[in-house]
Amino acid sequence: MNRQSIELKLKLYEIEELLIPHQFLRFSKSVIGNVDQIARFEVSFNGNLCVHFKTGSKEYVSRAYVAQLKQKLIWGDSKDGN
Template sequence: MKINIDIDDSHEETRITIQAKEWTQELQELVNMINKKKQQRLPGVNQEQTVLLEPKEIDYIYAEKRKIYAVSKSSHIEVKMKLYEVEEFLISYDFMRFSKSVIGNIHRIEKFEASFNGNLCVYFQSGSKEYITRKYVNAIKEKLIQGGQ
């Protein structure tokens, strides 16, 4: 992908042009990020109180028994959104799908190791660990190699 930025006083408004051979998922994600107003924090519920979670402090989000939870260093907090909604909300913070029921923050990964069945076991800075299923391993490895860009 090639990016050109032209900063000039003569431009009256910001304009974005994307030129591509075909429509891809990557282009869709770019358009979603550009169009979306970035909300700063993710609302969650802890002991009947609403708390605001900083995305950069969340290790991963997972679904269990029809509920969604955000895991950080110190807590598991319920999020009153559907997993796909959380994924869309957090895509601009470099969260990626790890499995059918888990979305992870790639910036919080400390190390990872390959499992015998083709999955990856990732360890987060907080000490938590989670597994990436084979379906998502290549995309995660590619993103990690690029340094999260």
């Protein structure tokens, strides 16, 4: 994917409902990301969990969402059965 930014007139929770059945997941209050586009994780100096995407962008994962993320990554998604 090329680095494109698209503006949507939807609330983040509405986008979440649309994208969660696919490979997307909530990472924090303000971030939804594609799980298949994750390059690696890193614990930053101050204790935040950082996620680096294949595109080179970097976001933080809230502790509250880590368990969910781990489940999706390790066990695959149970929602669409793959």
